[in-house]
Amino acid sequence: MERLNFQGLRRFWAIAKAYWWGDEKWRARGLLLLIVILLLGYTGLSVVLNTQRGELISALSAKDEARFWQTVFVFVGVLVVYAPLLAGYTYLRDRLGLEWRRWLTDRFVTRYFSDRAFYRINQFNADLDNPDQRIAEDVRSFTQESLTLVLVVASSLLEIAAFSGVLWGISRELVLFLIGYAIVGTLFTVGVFGKPLVRLNFEQLKREADFRFGLVRIRENAEAIAFYQGEEQESTQVKSRFMRAFDNYKRLLKWQLGLNGLTNAYEFIPFVLPALVVAPAVFSGDLEVGKVSEAQGAFIRVFFSLNVIVDRFQALTAFGAGIDRLHDFAESLGQIEHKKDAAELLATESDSEATGEAAITEASPATATAADATIPTTDTVPPQPLIAQATAPQLSLQHLTLQTPNYQRTLIEDLTLELDTDSSLLVAGPSGCGKSSLLRAIAGLWNSGQGLIQRPELKDLLFLPQKPYMILGTLRQQLRYPYPDADITDEQMHNVLKTVNLPDLAERFGGFDADEEWSDVLSLGEQQRLSFARVLLHSPRYAVLDEATSALDRHNEAQLYEALEATSTTYLSVGHHESLEAHHRWLLRLAEDHTWQLHALKGA
Numbered sequence: 001m002e003r004l005n006f007q008g009l010r011r012f013w014a015i016a017k018a019y020w021w022g023d024e025k026w027r028a029r030g031l032l033l034l035i036v037i038l039l040l041g042y043t044g045l046s047v048v049l050n051t052q053r054g055e056l057i058s059a060l061s062a063k064d065e066a067r068f069w070q071t072v073f074v075f076v077g078v079l080v081v082y083a084p085l086l087a088g089y090t091y092l093r094d095r096l097g098l099e100w101r102r103w104l105t106d107r108f109v110t111r112y113f114s115d116r117a118f119y120r121i122n123q124f125n126a127d128l129d130n131p132d133q134r135i136a137e138d139v140r141s142f143t144q145e146s147l148t149l150v151l152v153v154a155s156s157l158l159e160i161a162a163f164s165g166v167l168w169g170i171s172r173e174l175v176l177f178l179i180g181y182a183i184v185g186t187l188f189t190v191g192v193f194g195k196p197l198v199r200l201n202f203e204q205l206k207r208e209a210d211f212r213f214g215l216v217r218i219r220e221n222a223e224a225i226a227f228y229q230g231e232e233q234e235s236t237q238v239k240s241r242f243m244r245a246f247d248n249y250k251r252l253l254k255w256q257l258g259l260n261g262l263t264n265a266y267e268f269i270p271f272v273l274p275a276l277v278v279a280p281a282v283f284s285g286d287l288e289v290g291k292v293s294e295a296q297g298a299f300i301r302v303f304f305s306l307n308v309i310v311d312r313f314q315a316l317t318a319f320g321a322g323i324d325r326l327h328d329f330a331e332s333l334g335q336i337e338h339k340k341d342a343a344e345l346l347a348t349e350s351d352s353e354a355t356g357e358a359a360i361t362e363a364s365p366a367t368a369t370a371a372d373a374t375i376p377t378t379d380t381v382p383p384q385p386l387i388a389q390a391t392a393p394q395l396s397l398q399h400l401t402l403q404t405p406n407y408q409r410t411l412i413e414d415l416t417l418e419l420d421t422d423s424s425l426l427v428a429g430p431s432g433c434g435k436s437s438l439l440r441a442i443a444g445l446w447n448s449g450q451g452l453i454q455r456p457e458l459k460d461l462l463f464l465p466q467k468p469y470m471i472l473g474t475l476r477q478q479l480r481y482p483y484p485d486a487d488i489t490d491e492q493m494h495n496v497l498k499t500v501n502l503p504d505l506a507e508r509f510g511g512f513d514a515d516e517e518w519s520d521v522l523s524l525g526e527q528q529r530l531s532f533a534r535v536l537l538h539s540p541r542y543a544v545l546d547e548a549t550s551a552l553d554r555h556n557e558a559q560l561y562e563a564l565e566a567t568s569t570t571y572l573s574v575g576h577h578e579s580l581e582a583h584h585r586w587l588l589r590l591a592e593d594h595t596w597q598l599h600a601l602k603g604a
């Protein structure tokens with residue numbers, strides 16, 4: 001957490017730069033220029049209005065009717081231009097903020113879905129809370145607040161320039177006093193309130209997001225909670241999340257109270273001081289009485305312009321907290337991209353060596369790739385070995401040692417195997433020995449460990465995870481997932497549904513366009529059969545099935561695997577049922593002590 005200091009500015013610029021120097025830079029800069037032109041016009045007119053206000057009072061006090069009406073005329077004329085100018089300025093500022101938000105959201109969402117960062121992000125930074133809130137909320141406030149603040153500062157500078165001239169003409173002491181007063185006030189406010197307010201605002205954003213997420217989880221797991229009758233615990237949990245936000249806000253309010261007390265007292269002075277300073281000249285007849293109003297108007301404008309930091313301090317600290325959150329998020333995404341690049345580099349090196357299988361197989365597993373298979377070191381992170389990955393026509397694992405993402409446990413040691421394209425492999429072993437983790441490594445989700453994984457391109461592999469995943473959408477989209485543009489006819493879908501023993505599914509829900517909360521309305525076994533239907537429909541080169549039939553009876557399971565055997569898809573399954581052995585050629589048995597055995601089954 002940073003104070004509003006140079007590091008904060010650097011972080012701000014690191015996020016902002018990409019837009020102002022990126023592909024939409026001319027559009028963004030053009031809009032900004034237009035806004036600044038409107039701002040200039042608006043500030044110029046403010047000076048005229050202020051002078052005319054003084055004129056009005058002077059004309060009244062001098063009982064000069066002609067001068068009075070002339071001033072009114074100018075006043076109205078200026079207002080006719082001033083009002084639309086101000087409205088246009090606000091519109092364009094908000095519009096530019098919105099465009100920037102679209103751009104930045106798009107960029108963060110793209111990065112979040114690249115290299116499966118949404119899955120891996122917490123492996124790199126376990127403290128990174130609520131990425132959803134950072135994308136939805138923090139980006140919005142960052143773009144809007146940035147523009148507002150930059151323009152407030154710009155307009156303050158303009159106003160200082162414009163109104164100091166007016167004030168200088170009336171009283172130099174006032175200008176000098178103002179500058180000194182504003183500097184002291186700003187330094188004091190930043191020094192005393194800066195750090196705690198940024199910290200509390202940061203914490204508030206996090207706690208609000210935790211609270212919201214707690215409620216979203218209840219909605220997503222409503223049935224399980226209802227079965228467990230876990231209402232009491234869940235409601236206590238949600239309330240306690242709210243209380244955390246509440247407690248923090250109470251602390252924030254106390255600091256705001258102090259800040260407001262200070263700023264109110266501090267901002268009181270401009271309302272009396274100019275009159276005190278100008279009064280003697282008015283009494284002696286050197287200045288007209290309207291000058292008091294003019295001096296006061298100019299004084300207030302200059303004062304609030306110089307005082308922009310103190311005045312917007314609460315907003316600035318909230319903004320600072322938002323910058324920190326976005327910066328952490330961008331850093332974590334950067335680490336993932338960095339790690340992917342390192343793994344790709346490794347794979348290229350392994351490729352060129354391993355025409356060269358000998359180079360890999362001869363080395364002992366402990367040293368095979370440990371020397372080069374590391375993420376480049378940073379100041380804080382020690383070098384960590386990585387599994388190299390490469391693209392090849394068929395799946396093979398070479399001296400694979402697999403560890404959990406944080407390197408705390410080794411799950412599999414020195415595993416070497418190759419899966420021919422017309423073959424099939426069953427992975428079995430006790431619960432928790434690392435079967436699903438092996439699939440994660442093959443999918444490239446986990447890469448902590450050593451050795452090399454060669455596999456076809458990821459788009460040629462279809463994975464069915466242990467927990468069936470039903471997307472939001474129609475039955476047709478469900479079946480097409482994850483290839484939404486696949487050329488599949490309704491007839492093919494009907495046939496496949498028959499094969500997986502769901503012949504009347506479409507009719508039951510009113511056709512393939514039926515849109516349901518599928519994970520709620522289908523049984524677990526039905527969801528597994530629907531997921532299996534995806535494999536049969538898309539016929540990928542490789543299918544990787546993680547206990548994909550665990551909820552099915554033997555008859556249904558056999559029916560699905562027989563259908564799969566009839567296709568050209570090479571498949572690899574994880575499963576506990578012994579009956580599965582009949583549908584595979586090879587059996588890989590993993591043990592809890594990290595060892596493994598490979599057995600041939602029928603027809604190997």
Ligand SMILES: Nc1ncnc2c1ncn2[C@@H]1O[C@H](COP(=O)(O)OP(=O)(O)OP(=O)(O)O)[C@@H](O)[C@H]1O
Pocket residue numbers: 404405406411430431432433434435436437438
């Ligand atoms: N994200 C994670 N970070 C650290 N350890 C993890 C993580 N996910 C799983 N593990 C641990 O890794 C080990 C292997 O998990 P895995 O899911 O591969 O087991 P499995 O053999 O598929 O078990 P099961 O048959 O019960 O599904 C388990 O001890 C698990 O607790």
